Amino acid sequence: MYVVLLNYTxxxxxxxxxxxxxxxxxxxxxxxxxxxxSGRRNPRVGGVIITRPLNRGKLDAILAxxxxxxxxxxxxxxxxxxxxxxxxxxxxxxxxxxx
Numbered sequence: 001m002y003v004v005l006l007n008y009t010x011x012x013x014x015x016x017x018x019x020x021x022x023x024x025x026x027x028x029x030x031x032x033x034x035x036x037x038s039g040r041r042n043p044r045v046g047g048v049i050i051t052r053p054l055n056r057g058k059l060d061a062i063l064a065x066x067x068x069x070x071x072x073x074x075x076x077x078x079x080x081x082x083x084x085x086x087x088x089x090x091x092x093x094x095x096x097x098x099x
Contacts, residue, residue, distance in 0.1 A: 001053050005077040006046040006068065014073055021067035034062060036090075046074060056080070 008015055029035045037050040051059060059078065068074040083090075 001081055001083055002049075002051045002056075002059055003079045003081065004049040004051065004059075004063065005041075005079070006048070006074045007077065008044075008046050008068075008074050010071075010073040012044065014071075015068070018067050018071055018073055025066050029062060034059075 026035065026038055033052060034054060035049055035051055038047060040047050056078075063069055063076050063078075066074075069076070
């Protein structure tokens, strides 16, 4: 699984302008089953995405299609982790625990 930290590299006005396209992109990723959670960071310097387990190359391709990336409005820090303990609600998606 991955935690993705987005760091804005453009003024917030440019972020707000691109936000509807970014939200649409997020919706598609949820529809495809790639993302578990996402939201703004506080203070508003970027965002956070938590993914389902997936291939790193696939994740990189998904992130490259984000309008924030396409428009050079954000940088991404990808943190891979292997969950060894999971809340009951998440056990179904935690491949590390279910095997």
